[in-house]
Amino acid sequence: MSRSFRDLLALRFALLITAGMTLCVVATFLVLRHILDxxxxxxxxxxxxxxAAALTDEVSGDMHFHEWELTPEEASSIQELVRYAQVWSGDGHSLLRSRYMTVDLPRDLEAxxxxxxxxxxxxxADFDGYRVRSVFYPLVRLGDLHEEHVLQVAAPLGTRNAMLHRVVIFGFVMILLTAVSSVMGGRWLATRAIRPVTDIIDQAEGxxxxTLRRRISAYADTREYQRLVQVxxxxxxxxxxxxxxxxxFTADASHELRSPLTAMQGELELALRRDRDPAEYREVLQSAHEEVLRMGRIVEGLLTLxxxxxxxxxxxxxxxxxxxxxxxxxERASGEARERGVELEVVAPASVPGVFDTGxxxxxxxxxxxxxxxxAGPDGRVRISVLPxxxxxxxxxxxxxxxxxxGSEERVFERFWRGDPSRTHGEGAEGSGLGLAIVKVIADAHGGSVHASNDSQLGGARFRVVLPVLLEPPTRRTATKAPTPPPEAQGALSPA
Ligand SMILES: Nc1ncnc2c1ncn2[C@@H]1O[C@H](COP(=O)(O)OP(=O)(O)OP(=O)(O)O)[C@@H](O)[C@H]1O
Ligand SMILES: [Mg+2]
Incomplete structure (x- = not known):
């Protein structure tokens, strides 16, 4: 099941903030504990x-503490400030302890x-119901008499532990509050952040x-959303x-196909009205055949496009x-050229090798x-040239x-576009207006281009197709620098 982007965003936001807060709390706890310790x-x-310094000022080596004269009751009332002191022999016998202590400090033989x-x-260790921290202080430097003696000084840990405990509780509450508020804040932020997306989805859905004329007009106040709407x-x-x-295209295509169909239908219906002699039938069939060929050409062209x-x-x-x-x-066009009395001329080198779709x-x-x-018109000329x-x-x-x-240099390549037949001696009336559109499609498919103009030296139209399909051996590049012989000298064909 897909999850809501808003929920996901809110959740991740909350997790991040809460994790950050937890880190802060843990760091605070550790630093505070370090300082207190x-x-x-x-x-x-x-x-x-x-x-230790003031422990013994008697020649005998007898020891006593320099300390307040506190009763055990007074000592327990300022318990947190009190430092308990006791002197031990190395094998664990108590030798001296603070006056206000009623029991020995916890004995730790190993220490x-x-x-x-x-x-x-x-x-x-625990002492008298409290947790205490002790230092075991060697008294060797007091002289030979104290070689084996150890001074233990202990301090209660109550205040320190209570403070750390409060910090833990405070930190926990902070983390909880942060988690709750960041989930809520995250949802609010995410809702605001994706509102334009919801708008865009609503509009696009409609x-x-x-309604293709409609455009998305979502409320988008940030660069990213403005760009999305624009895109x-x-x-x-x-x-x-x-x-x-x-x-x-569909309308034009059906129109183009309808004309020959209607013509054919009319002719066939007329022919069927009564019996005809074979010559008449042949004429009708020939005409129908021409229309069928024409439709075939149109369909072929439409398929290519x-x-x-x-x-x-x-x-x-x-x-x-x-x-x-x-x-x-x-070669193929030469028959038609002869019929029309048009001179057909080719300018091309002996070979222009390349890689392309021959068909x-x-x-x-x-x-x-x-x-x-x-x-080209009667007695006209046509020149075809291929040059690398x-x-x-x-x-x-x-x-x-x-x-x-x-002004129709671009339009001639549009589908079904035909010029006014009166300009072209009535030629073009029977055309379908697909030929040049197909030329353009084929040139494009080869990564090339086609360009129409009227700057032919022969006085009429000039179509120039650029096809990046030649194999270019490195030698040819250098060769182009040398003066090249005129193309006619490179094996131009005589008119067909
Ligand atoms: N060599 C040319 N000289 C003058 N006009 C041209 C020439 N070639 C094309 N045209 C103009 O461009 C129009 C479109 O040509 P295109 O080849 O696309 O279609 P068509 O020849 O009418 O039909 P089709 O080629 O599909 O049988 C023509 O009707 C004509 O007006
Ligand atoms: Mg044509």
Missing amino acids: AELNASVLNVASIQ LQAAAAGELVWRE MGAG LNTMLDRIQASFETQRR ARSDAGAIQLRRESGDLASLTREVV LLLQLTWNLVRNALRF EGDMGILTVEDSGPGIPP
Whole structure:
């Protein structure tokens, strides 16, 4: 099950804050304990060293403490301030103890032995119902008589422990309060932080094919959310544009297919009204055949374009020669050129090797050459050239016709766009307006581009296709620096 982002954010926030608070409390506890212990130890050691210094001023070596004359009752009333003192022999016999003490300090033989051997030993133990900390202080330096004697000074730990205890409770309460308030604060923060997202989701949910004009206008007061809204709206712009292109494309396609269908239907119905002789049937069938061919071409073109729209144009790249590919197209067009009285000329080196989809580039070249032949006009000229330029093959098709309508350099590549047939001697009326759109799609698929203009030396339209498909051996780069012979000298074909 997916978890709510808000809850997750709030939880993580609370965990982080609580962990931070816990760390602070633990650190405070440790530092405080260290300070208290250092103070207490210093005080105990001070008392021990003062008592040790003043312990014996008699020649016999007899010892006595210099201390207040307190009764045990008085001592217990200031119990926390009292330092208990006792002198032991190394084997654990009490030799002397503070006047106000009624019982011996806890005897620790092991500590006594270590201290008798000259070591300073610290111990904690229970004494008279209290917890005390003792130092076992060797008295060797008082002389031979005290060689084995140890002074034990003890201090009650009550105040220290009580204070630490209070700190622990206080810290625990703080951690609890922090946890609760950070969960609440985290939820509040997270709710505020994701409010624009909820707005955006609500608005996006309400959008569909019918409301593509709508845009997201979520309340977003931060840079990140403003960017999100902007990105989504740009995406919606693109979706709307592509929806509209699709709609137009479908409408145009059905319109284009309807015309030949209607024509064919009319002719067939007319022919069926009464019996006809074979010649009449043949004429009707021929006409129907032409319409079917035309529809076939349109469907073929539509399929290529639809495949490209779906990103499904799969290039079948193979090694080939652009020059011989062009010559093949010219060969195929030569019959039509002769019929139309158009002079067809090829400018190309003997070979322009590259890696490309031969089928698609044949179609591209064919579409351009057919247009040029149709629009060149009677007694016109068409020139096709293929030249290598670095790793690019430059294919140019130009003619001596009227050229494309000024200002339509981009529009000629739109689907179903056709110029006014009256400009082009009635040519183009039977075209479907898909040829150049397909040219563009094929050039794009090869990573290239196509450009239309009217600056042909022949006086008409000029289409220039740039195809980055050539194998470029390193030697060729250096060779381009040397003056190259004119292309015509590189094996140009004579007009077909
Ligand atoms: N060489 C040219 N000279 C003048 N106009 C041209 C030339 N080539 C194309 N055009 C213009 O561009 C329009 C679109 O050309 P395109 O090749 O896309 O479609 P078509 O030739 O009409 O139909 P199709 O190629 O699908 O049979 C043409 O109708 C014509 O007006
Ligand atoms: Mg065409």
